[in-house]
Amino acid sequence: MLKFIISVFLAMDVFGFHQIPSEQSQQSQTETQTQQQKQSGETTENVKKVVAKQQDETGDTDPDLQLAVISDTHISTTKQSVVKKFETALQDLNTVAPEYDVLAVGGDMTDHGLPSEYDLFNSVLKANMNQNANTFMVIGNHEWMEKKVNRNSKVTDSQLIERFKSKMNVPGIYYDQSIQGYHFITIAGEKSESTMLATYKNEANADSAYISDEQYNWLEKTLANDADSTKPIFVFLHQPITGTVYGSEWGAGLEDQKILALLKKYPQVILFSGHSHYPLNDSSNIVQDGITMVNTSSVAYTYTKGTGKNTVQSQGYVVNVYDDRVEFKAREFSTGTWIKTVTIPISKTNQLN
Structure with missing residues (x-):
C-alpha cells in the first residue's frame, strides 16, 4: 500500500499544474491555480522527504553541485513589478536551496541593456542572493536593445559588449568557467537588434543569435x-536551438543547427536556454536529442502564443547534480511551490526518468 501511495504522489509531481488558458480569465483562474499549486507543492515536499530518507540510508543525500537557474528578469527602472518578482525569486531560492553553489542567469537580465537597468539588477542581486554562491551570467537579446528606446543613441555593438562585461564582471559575451570541478560555458549572439535588422532586412532575424566562425572555433x-x-x-545560450524544447519556435536561428551538431559530440552537455518565456509545466521543457536541452522559462512573466502573457507566473529551476544523475526541480516563485521534478542519469543521457 505504501508503494502505491508513493507512486500516486510521484505521478502528481511529474505532471504538475496546468497553464492558464486565456488572459481574460487569468485572475480568477490564477486563484484556483494557486490553490492547486499549494496542494501539489505539499505533496511534492512529502514525496521528497520519503526519497531523502531513502538516500540517507545509502549516504547519497547532498548533491555534488547545486545550481539555481533563472532567466529573463527584464529589470527596468520603470517597472517595479518585475523588480519585486526578481526579489521574490531570489528570496524563494534562499528558502528552498539556501546553500546553492551557483546562480546562473540565462540572459535578458535587463529590459533594454541600459546602465541604470544593470545597476538596479546588480543591486537587487547583491541584496538577495546567497552571498557564498558563484554567479554565471549570460547575455540575452534584450541587453542589445538601447536603440529601441532611444533612437538617437549612438551606442555601438562594441560598446554594448564592453558594458555587459563591465556590469556583469565577466570576461566576454562568450566565455567559460570551472566551478567546483564542473565546466560552465556560455555562447552568445554577437550583434545588436539594430545591427541584425540592418544586416538581414527583416524582423524575423532581429532576435536571432549571430555566432561568428571565431566563436564557433572557440566553442569547439x-x-x-x-x-x-x-x-x-x-x-548556456539565451535563445533555444530551433525545433527542440518548448518555445523553440523563438529559436536562435541562423547557424543554430551547426551549433547543435557540435554540442552533440559531447552527450554529457546540458544546454540551458530562456528567451521564449514558455512556462515549465509542459513535458517538452526538457528534451533529449544527443544532448539534454532545458527551457528555463522566465522570472518576469510567462508567455505562449496560445495564452499570451501571464504576468502572475514567475519560474526557474533548482538543479541538483549527483555522481550518477542530474535532478531538475521546476519552481513557481510566485506561490513558492514545486511544479515538477525531472531526473536524468548522467551515464544515459538519452533517457528521461
Whole structure:
C-alpha cells in the first residue's frame, strides 16, 4: 500500500499544474491555480522527504553541485513589478536551496541593456542572493536593445559588449568557467537588434543569435578541454536551438543547427536556454536529442502564443547534480511551490526518468 501511495504522489509531481488558458480569465483562474499549486507543492515536499530518507540510508543525500537557474528578469527602472518578482525569486531560492553553489542567469537580465537597468539588477542581486554562491551570467537579446528606446543613441555593438562585461564582471559575451570541478560555458549572439535588422532586412532575424566562425572555433576547442564523459558540461545560450524544447519556435536561428551538431559530440552537455518565456509545466521543457536541452522559462512573466502573457507566473529551476544523475526541480516563485521534478542519469543521457 505504501508503494502505491508513493507512486500516486510521484505521478502528481511529474505532471504538475496546468497553464492558464486565456488572459481574460487569468485572475480568477490564477486563484484556483494557486490553490492547486499549494496542494501539489505539499505533496511534492512529502514525496521528497520519503526519497531523502531513502538516500540517507545509502549516504547519497547532498548533491555534488547545486545550481539555481533563472532567466529573463527584464529589470527596468520603470517597472517595479518585475523588480519585486526578481526579489521574490531570489528570496524563494534562499528558502528552498539556501546553500546553492551557483546562480546562473540565462540572459535578458535587463529590459533594454541600459546602465541604470544593470545597476538596479546588480543591486537587487547583491541584496538577495546567497552571498557564498558563484554567479554565471549570460547575455540575452534584450541587453542589445538601447536603440529601441532611444533612437538617437549612438551606442555601438562594441560598446554594448564592453558594458555587459563591465556590469556583469565577466570576461566576454562568450566565455567559460570551472566551478567546483564542473565546466560552465556560455555562447552568445554577437550583434545588436539594430545591427541584425540592418544586416538581414527583416524582423524575423532581429532576435536571432549571430555566432561568428571565431566563436564557433572557440566553442569547439573549449568543449574538448578536459572533457569528462562522466560529468555534465553546462552550456548556456539565451535563445533555444530551433525545433527542440518548448518555445523553440523563438529559436536562435541562423547557424543554430551547426551549433547543435557540435554540442552533440559531447552527450554529457546540458544546454540551458530562456528567451521564449514558455512556462515549465509542459513535458517538452526538457528534451533529449544527443544532448539534454532545458527551457528555463522566465522570472518576469510567462508567455505562449496560445495564452499570451501571464504576468502572475514567475519560474526557474533548482538543479541538483549527483555522481550518477542530474535532478531538475521546476519552481513557481510566485506561490513558492514545486511544479515538477525531472531526473536524468548522467551515464544515459538519452533517457528521461
